[in-house]
Amino acid sequence: MEEKEAPLFKLGQIVYYRGIVLQVSKLREDGWIEARSPTMHVTATPDEYQTTA
């Protein structure tokens, strides 16, 4: 049986987008990930996010 790869990001996880702190708000079906803060929201492919500052 094939092992499934663990997802890179989880809902509610804190991520960094070009140094800006955001929280993952949606894992889209097309593979893109939505993350937001009160004043910014980003929809991007997973490679655009970092998990550490």
Added chain:
Amino acid sequence: MAAVATQILIDGPRNTVAKTSGDFLMSALPTGITILDPALLTSMDPGKAGTFLATTLRIDVIDYSISDGITVQLFWDATTPVLIAELYGRGKLDLKPFGGWQNNAGAGNTGKITFTVILADNSTNTFNGTILLNIWTVKQRLLSLGGA
């Protein structure tokens, strides 16, 4: 390899200004991206107890700069999203003199403004697409959508 970011520049009791910019591969165009969601904006009546969120937004001004070869379709989000406009190239739309573009979506209207990018011309740009939108809106709380 692709990201579209919206920054909320103004989120007051009445006015909202959002700047959306991003780049993406022409082979994987962004679809159904939310620009503004009234449910996530601040209250229209911050002095009052309770939260009076807008239910819809009207668009007063759009500034846009879109790379050639693609068209940005703006939608009022609903069960069946309603096309607001298709933007191509660069320009500024001043819609204020006639009261702005009003949300005319039907069933399942969420008040959100979303966009989708489609290919307009597959011969000009085969690398990256870029967009910049600056959208000024006014918050509304329509009685027909449960506003009080």
